[in-house]
């Protein structure tokens with residue numbers, strides 16, 4: 144049995160919700176949360192049917208859950224149309240002329256789409272898809288920039304029961320080929336291009352290159368976003384604007400079974416081919432609707448903004464399905480956070496009066512690196528709530544977010560979840576949960592989370608282990624597309640009938656969860672197992688550091704030596720003194736065991752396109768001196784050469 148993951152970093156700063164915020168919140172006291180949480184775990188059927196009944200169903204369910212681990216069916220026998228819930232329901236209510244999407248393109252162009260307009264656009268595109276022969280359960284690949292048409296295409300698929308598979312617009316032609324082959328999609332929705340840092344991302348060109356290698360796509364529908372010339376293959380390629388002109392803006396939506404497939408979203412496995420995570424309709428919609436409502440405590444007058452891309456699960460659940468099912472108004476932004484400079488996000492918040500802002504630690508650290516003056520130049524007083532997702536947020540990054548963006552008044556919801564969980568699982572509720580920087584706090588309603596040791600025994604408080612979920616939940620993945628065996632093996636084979644997330648975590652004496660990093664990344668130093676998050680957070684707490692990645696390198700004496708890669712704030716320069724100071728700093732804040740053996744100053748860290756640090760590559764680099772593994776998910780390949788150079792110059 145391997146020893147437990149240790150925890151050395153203590154966080155004492157506690158932030159309780161502002162009484163004014165609590166007074167108007169849906170869940171306004173910890174006692175209220177605890178009571179409802181207990182009920183939701185003891186009687187999940189009661190909790191989830193109450194929530195689900197706030198949505199529009201065409202046929203009621205005969206049973207809430209049919210659970211044959213690891214395969215779940217939620218709202219058995221019920222029928223609904225997901226798009227109708229996200230669009231028509233509001234377009235036929237007092238929200239008819241309410242803004243659904245406030246769009247800002249990277250060049251500065253703006254559009255506001257009301258729910259009534261969204262309904263017409265979705266209907267039109269649903270008619271276009273049907274005209275092109277798309278039927279229920281057919282797979283449609285969507286490869287779009289961050290423009291409203293991406294959401295419209297997704298909703299149009301949902302409306303006709305087709306299964307969308309969104310591929311992030313930053314992925315290459317080869318990634319498209321892999322996803323086409325796995326999903327068997329026969330129609331692609333794309334655009335001529337999208338704007339990113341002032342340049343056009345050649346989406347159509349990438350699709351053309353992909354289709355040279357994969358010949359089963361019948362039609363490609365192309366939205367004109369940038370206007371540059373693109374080649375159009377006769378009989379295969381169609382212009383979006385020409386097609387929507389030829390169809391009606393009304394469309395009769397059919398009802399689909401609650402377990403009808405809604406989408407496939409590919410997530411990179413640590414090795415091997417990407418996994419097509421399959422989500423279905425009724426349970427997924429109930430999960431995203433309910434979490435969005437309580438966690439962002441959404442109000443009619445809120446302007447919500449999630450900076451994720453629709454190509455990730457965050458974009459699916461908290462740009463498209465969750466917010467729209469709630470009838471929210473949201474900002475959608477096409478481009479880069481630093482175009483034309485690092486003030487862009489803050490300018491958007493000021494201009495559109497954003498009240499809820501949801502972003503990722505990687506973005507926060509990039510802003511910290513760039514300097515405090517960017518947010519300081521803008522009026523951010525419209526904000527009332529902040530969110531974080533995607534990676535552990537280092538406590539000092541949390542403090543910066545709290546102070547410089549939240550003006551010390553906004554609660555921060557640090558939300559833990561995964562592509563596979565579909566919806567947020569661990570999170571504060573903004574009106575009731577006292578939080579400490581770095582903890583994702585408590586489980587959401589109906590989420591039976593725990594920390595297990597290798598033998599499947601629940602760990603004692605503050606003992607590190609594997610994060611598991613013991614009961615099924617409505618938005619859980621149903622399978623890996625076409626590979627039930629892989630689904631079972633990847634997530635359900637560590638402990639019988641229990642979901643393993645692949646993350647290391649601990650739970651403190653108050654029940655708060657602390658994510659310490661991916662299990663695969665855990666360091667083993669002289670028999671002590673250390674999560675990457677704590678060592679990295681210790682480094683980020685030093686005033687010179689913006690970002691850090693920590694990996695193990697084989698060491699004869701210690702098993703593994705601690706190797707750190709550090710990115711400095713713009714205002715600091717690498718030096719030997721700083722190197723020694725950082726080693727001492729980690730030794731002091733965590734203990735001698737974690738003191739870096741090697742420390743390199745890196746201009747940038749290798750990241751996935753969704754902004755997660757790729758420790759796997761760093762580990763390879765420090766172990767073998769080069770990287771031979773798969774780098775297709777790497778955001779910027781130049782980073783590797785720079786890392787090799789920085790390793791030479793710092794040693």
Ligand code: PRX
Pocket residue numbers: 410456457531532533534535536557558559560561562563583644645646658660661753
């Ligand atoms: O390791 C956890 C980390 O991101 C993983 C899930 O990644 P993905 O499927 O791409 O979904 C990202 C958006 C939900 C998790 O296994 N992660 C996500 N949120 C957090 C996090 N780690 C720590 N704190 C979080 N809030």
